[in-house]
Amino acid sequence: MEREELGAWLRLLLTPGVGNGTARRLLAAFGPPAQVFRQGRDALGVVVEPRLVDALLHLPPDFDAQLDTTWSWLQGASDRHLLVLGDPAYPADCLQMEDPPILLFAQGPLTALAYPRRVAVVGSRNPSPQGLLNARLFARSLGQAGVCVVSGLALGVDGAAHEGALAAGAPTIAVVGTGLDRVYPARHKDLAHRIAAAGLLLSEYPLGTPPLAPNFPKRNRLIAALGQGTLVVEAALQSGSLITARLAVEMGREVFAIPGSIHAPQSRGCHALIRQGAKLVESAQDVLEDLRWPSQAVVPAVAPPPHDxxxxxxxxxxxxxxxxxxxxxxxxxxxxxxxxxxxxxxxxxxxxxxxxxxxxxxxxxxxxxxxx
Structure with a gap:
């Protein structure tokens, strides 16, 4: 991508008030972003409301600095990519969402997006010891079966799922809620580097975006879209994991849940999902069978008894x-x-x-x- 084309895409992304839906209407009406910004007030006014016309006719705040930063980031390493709508590398699964991002920042081998089998693994940021172990072992088992694990790089279940996939030598995709030049939480910096080397870091947010609370529930739709199924390991009744599960159902994806103790708050979300029709699973094999994927050599997804x-x-x-x-x-x-x-x-x-x-x-x- 040339710098001028990058600038046009970034300007569309950064223009205040122009969300994914409005951006798609503009692209449908005028073609590539560079064409959008060649239009006059009257032409733009046919597609968007007056206040957005004014915004589109002016450069976004700090646009030049953002363009310089993004261009330098892209040129800084060969594994950094900008995937835009219409790009062959743009994940087709994301187009099934109501508001697919107009562009995605990616770091790592893009081969992870081409994996034919992907499962999202999500859950509590404060899991029980058993929940943490389940996340790691299920992800490892899925990885050994040739499945790419998708999660969100958060503390708890997300991090354990990424670790489990990496331990199996399988790629894993981390969809983050910040710019890719930041790692949140900071303690996952090493994990993020390992994911970028063997899998993929993915974000719809511009470089420099800090960890803002509204961004994390929003990114969950990408996690749900990228997995043909979503496995919830542990979740409270009010949690982002249940948002991911709901979005997965809306996209026609399968949802799986691991049952737990009736006394554990972290299990209540999973039990609610099961009552609503999610598949109760006790092993990675259950997930593979339900998705009708032939299994390879899969290790047990629960800790085996240590002795007779x-x-x-x-x-x-x-x-x-x-x-x-x-x-x-x-x-x-x-x-x-x-x-x-x-x-x-x-x-x-x-x-x-x-x-x-x-x-x-x-x-x-x-x-x-x-x-x-």
């Missing part, structure tokens, strides 16, 4: 693990079940936590991990 019961307990705290069960439980409830003194119980829980067998949840609750 006949071999005896592997932990000196086997009785405490049994008392924990598999639901979140409070310290007081554990004391009632075990009869242990507070100090002894806390010490034992700390040992199990350090061994990775127990996780500490918000609200002073504890839960066994999938390894226990």
């Amino acid at each position: 019961a006949a071999d005896g307990p592997r932990s000196p705290h086997a009785a405490l693990l049994a008392a924990l069960g598999h639901d979140p439980v409070s310290l007081d409830a554990l004391q009632a079940r075990t009869g242990l003194a507070t100090a002894a119980l806390q010490a034992a829980l700390l040992e199990l936590e350090l061994e990775g067998l127990v996780g500490r949840l918000p609200g002073g609750l504890f839960q066994r991990s999938g390894q226990a």
